[in-house]
Amino acid sequence: MGNFVGAAHSDRHVLVGRIATMDGNGTVHLRGAVCIEADRIAAVVADPAHLPDAFAGFPPLETGGTIYPGLIELHNHLSYNFLPLWTVPKPYTNRNQWREHEPDYKISISLPAKVIGANADVDYPRSIARFVECRSLLGGTTTTQGLSAGGGVKWYKGLTRNVEAPHDPAFPAASGQTLDYAPPEIAEKLVPALQKDRPFFYHLSEGTDADARQRFFDLEYVPNTWAIESDLIPIHCVALQPGDFQRLNAAAGMVWSPLSNLLLYGTTADVVAAKASQMPIALGSDWSPSGSKNLLGELKIARMVSDHLGGLFSLEELARMVTSAPARMLGWHGQVGSIARGLKADLLVLEGTNADVYEQLLTTRENDVLAVVIDGRPRYGRLGFLDFDVKNQERVVVGGKDYVLDLTEEDDDPLAGLSLGTAIAKLTYGLAHLPELAASAPKPTIKGFDAIARNAIAIDFEMEEDEDFTKLQHLMRAAAPQLKPLPMSPITAIDDPNFIPSLKANVNLPDYLKQAF
Missing domain, CATH: 3.20.20.140 (Metal-dependent hydrolases)
Incomplete structure (x- = not known):
C-alpha cells in the first residue's frame, strides 16, 4: 500500500494546502489541513498549527497545492x-x-467493442477494465x-x-x-x-x-x-x-x-x-x-x-x-463529494494555488494533478510526491511528468497482476488486428466459451440479456471482412496531439x- 511522504504511521496522514471543501457553505481554507485516519477524514482544520491531538505527532505533507474532493462522474460507458x-x-x-x-x-464502434470485449482470451476484457479505470483516475475521478x-x-x-x-x-x-x-x-x-x-x-x-x-x-x-x-x-x-x-x-x-x-x-x-x-x-x-x-x-x-x-x-x-x-x-453525500469530518478520504490534489480555487479545477490539465486518493489510499500521484512501495508501483509519464500508480490488489482480484502498460499493449494489438480477431472468433460449440463470454461482456454492448452468444460469434466472424484496424489513442488529452484537431x-x-x- 502506498503511504504519504513523511507519514509516521500507515493509518494516519495529514495533508496541508488550500482546501476546497465543496461543503454547503462553499468553505475554502487558504492553508488548512485534512487529517486522514484509515479510509476516513478524521478532521478538517483551517490552520495546520491547530491539529487534533491525535495527529500532533504526525509530520504533515505540505502539498503546495489545492485539495478537492475526488471527482464523481455520473455518465459513462x-x-x-x-x-x-x-x-x-x-x-x-x-x-x-x-x-x-x-x-x-x-x-468503428459496435463491432470492435464486441470483438475485443467478448474475446475468449480473458486478458482482453481484463485489459479494458484496467485501461478505462486508469483513464478516469488520471483525470482525477x-x-x-x-x-x-x-x-x-x-x-x-x-x-x-x-x-x-x-x-x-x-x-x-x-x-x-x-x-x-x-x-x-x-x-x-x-x-x-x-x-x-x-x-x-x-x-x-x-x-x-x-x-x-x-x-x-x-x-x-x-x-x-x-x-x-x-x-x-x-x-x-x-x-x-x-x-x-x-x-x-x-x-x-x-x-x-x-x-x-x-x-x-x-x-x-x-x-x-x-x-x-x-x-x-x-x-x-x-x-x-x-x-x-x-x-x-x-x-x-x-x-x-x-x-x-x-x-x-x-x-x-x-x-x-x-x-x-x-x-x-x-x-x-454522507460518504463522498465534499471534504468533511467522517466522510471517505477520496481526494484530488492539484498543483499550485495561484488561480481562483474553482478556476483552477476548470482549467487544470492532467499533468497538473499531484495525487488522487481513494479510501485514504494514494492510488496515483507525481513521482516524489508520494512514497509508494517500490515493489508495487508502476511508473507512467503524463504530459512529460513522471507519475506512479498503485494498482496492487488482493491475489483473488480479477485484475491482480495486470499493469496499465500491459493492458495498453494488449488493446493496441487487438485494435490493430480487429479483422483477424473477428475471423478467428471461437466457434460457438467450443466448450466453455459461452461462460467466458458471459463473464467478459457487459450488456452495455447493446445486447439483450438473453441474446444468444452463438449469434454473437456468427456476427463477429461474418463482420471480419468489413472491419478495419483502429488506432489506440493515448489515455490522456495532454498526450494526444490529435484529440483537439479531431x-x-x-x-x-x-x-x-x-x-x-
Whole structure:
C-alpha cells in the first residue's frame, strides 16, 4: 500500500494546502489541513498549527497545492472507453439513427467493442477494465458510472468506486437502463425499479426530434401519473423543452454530457431551462467515441457552453457538477463529494494555488494533478510526491511528468497482476488486428466459451440479456471482412496531439466551440 511522504504511521496522514471543501457553505481554507485516519477524514482544520491531538505527532505533507474532493462522474460507458474518437459522418436527430442505421457506427464502434470485449482470451476484457479505470483516475475521478447488469461488473472491483458495484454496503448501489423502454415497459420495469430506494440511471430523450421527446412523455404511464421520482437520474435530456424540466425536477437531477451531445446532434440539453427549474446537474463524459477523455475535459466543455450562454453557471456551480451535486443525486453525500469530518478520504490534489480555487479545477490539465486518493489510499500521484512501495508501483509519464500508480490488489482480484502498460499493449494489438480477431472468433460449440463470454461482456454492448452468444460469434466472424484496424489513442488529452484537431474537424461541432479551443 502506498503511504504519504513523511507519514509516521500507515493509518494516519495529514495533508496541508488550500482546501476546497465543496461543503454547503462553499468553505475554502487558504492553508488548512485534512487529517486522514484509515479510509476516513478524521478532521478538517483551517490552520495546520491547530491539529487534533491525535495527529500532533504526525509530520504533515505540505502539498503546495489545492485539495478537492475526488471527482464523481455520473455518465459513462466504461466497456467502450478504449475505442478512439469517432469521426461522426453526419448530423443526427435521434440516437437510434446512428445506433441502428449508420454502417460506420457498426464498423468503428459496435463491432470492435464486441470483438475485443467478448474475446475468449480473458486478458482482453481484463485489459479494458484496467485501461478505462486508469483513464478516469488520471483525470482525477474517484467514482465512475457505466456498468450494466451484465458480467462485465466482475472486472471492476478495486480501483475507482463504481456506482453500480460499490462493493461497500455504506453506498446504495445504482442500476439503470441504456436503451429506451417501450411504453408498456415503463410500468412493468421502470416503476418497480424506482420503488427500490436506489439510484436508477435512465437515458432519456437523447436526440432533437419529436420521437426523442416522446420518450419523455412515455414516462406518464397512466394519466396524470409519471415515473419520475427522487431515485430517477435521467441522462442527456436533449429533446426536452422548458416545461418538461419543470416536471422532471422531481427526479434526483440530470446528467449532462455536452461534448457527446454536440458531436452527435450539434446541440445539447437546454441547460438554461434545467437551471431555471432548479434541477441539480452533474456531468458525464459519456464514452470515448464521442466524449471527453475524462471529467477534466468535460468540465472545460461545460464551461465553454456556459460562457456561450452568457455565463450561465458560476465557476463554483460547474465545480459542484463533479463533486457535491452528483454525490447528493446518488444519495452518497454522507460518504463522498465534499471534504468533511467522517466522510471517505477520496481526494484530488492539484498543483499550485495561484488561480481562483474553482478556476483552477476548470482549467487544470492532467499533468497538473499531484495525487488522487481513494479510501485514504494514494492510488496515483507525481513521482516524489508520494512514497509508494517500490515493489508495487508502476511508473507512467503524463504530459512529460513522471507519475506512479498503485494498482496492487488482493491475489483473488480479477485484475491482480495486470499493469496499465500491459493492458495498453494488449488493446493496441487487438485494435490493430480487429479483422483477424473477428475471423478467428471461437466457434460457438467450443466448450466453455459461452461462460467466458458471459463473464467478459457487459450488456452495455447493446445486447439483450438473453441474446444468444452463438449469434454473437456468427456476427463477429461474418463482420471480419468489413472491419478495419483502429488506432489506440493515448489515455490522456495532454498526450494526444490529435484529440483537439479531431474535435474541431467534427461536422457537427458548433463554431463557438471550435473557436474556443
